[in-house]
């Protein structure tokens with residue numbers, strides 16, 4: 419059996435390990451100075467004014483929606499071509515989800531279809547930067563402004579990417595990041611909300627600690643005494659530990675290098691797979707520098723997807739499919755969503771295969787993937 423090559427993997431070096439060990443020997447294990455440093459690294463890299471680090475991307479989505487004022491009876495508009503958490507976090511708050519179809523080339527929320535989906539209860543538009551390719555933020559911003567809606571980004575894939583020269587993290591009213599091991603940088607588990615909105619950041623920070631604050635400016639009874647704290651919202655324990663934050667700060671030093679390597683791998687795939695007529699390679703808009711979290715090819719014939727996937731798996735390639743439309747999950751079907759709702763997303767799902775891409779992948783690894791793909795389409799096409 420050839421060596422297994424996953425679709426994505428972290429890159430952790432000795433200096434990352436040393437940064438974690440330093441914290442383990444320090445006074446703080448959780449939500450102390452290492453979290454402050456990590457949040458500073460996130461604002462530094464994105465250009466956003468505030469960062470609130472939490473213990474997963476999913477809790478970041480939950481905190482972001484809560485902080486944006488989304489609650490029972492409200493609705494978000496988002497794409498079904500995403501990880502379930504994008505939608506789940508709205509359900510946690512008693513809100514509902516209106517799924518809108520995607521652009522066939524990028525897999526991103528199609529701005530041309532968003533306006534018709536906006537109703538009385540809509541509170542926010544939530545694009546996903548699918549595969550690390552930023553959504554069409556200027557068009558989405560215009561729609562959000564016209565209807566008085568929040569623009570909230572699921573940027574779990576796209577830290578380090580830019581749209582019209584502007585970095586992810588500054589493109590929406592708030593953006594959620596994930597630091598799961600396959601994401602652009604890792605804290606093992608972790609996430610963050612980045613935003614320029616001070617009030618939104620403050621609400622997200624409170625949500626991270628049970629809705630409790632000790633901040634004198636927020637207290638109703640500041641004169642009780644120095645021990646006093648107050649719970650203002652029903653929050654959660656979503657704190658990131660200092661141990662994880664130290665790993666994150668160390669990883670952030672490498673963000674540019676990691677993203678640069680992903681771009682080089684994507685360019686190599688683009689060049690070496692251009693002659694494979696059976697496949698459509700990932701789309702890229704002119705005004706975007708993607709972060710290439712995923713490299714998703716599509717089979718032109720849907721019937722080719724399954725045998726090609728099986729062939730690549732049998733040759734040790736950790737291929738994946740991103741994503742099955744969220745509303746196809748039995749949980750969502752039971753809520754009343756029906757197949758056929760978003761035909762482009764369903765066609766995308768039916769033809770998609772994610773090839774391995776991660777910064778530590780060697781050029782030889784890339785060539786191996788390309789060779790296996792070439793051999794497969796010859797046998798199967």
Ligand SMILES: *Cc1c(COP(=O)(O)O)cnc(C)c1O
Pocket residue numbers: 474475476477500501503504546572574575596597598608609
């Ligand atoms: C990874 C991911 C998340 C959040 O995931 P966590 O595992 O909770 O960090 C959210 N949305 C998308 C699109 C993701 O890929």
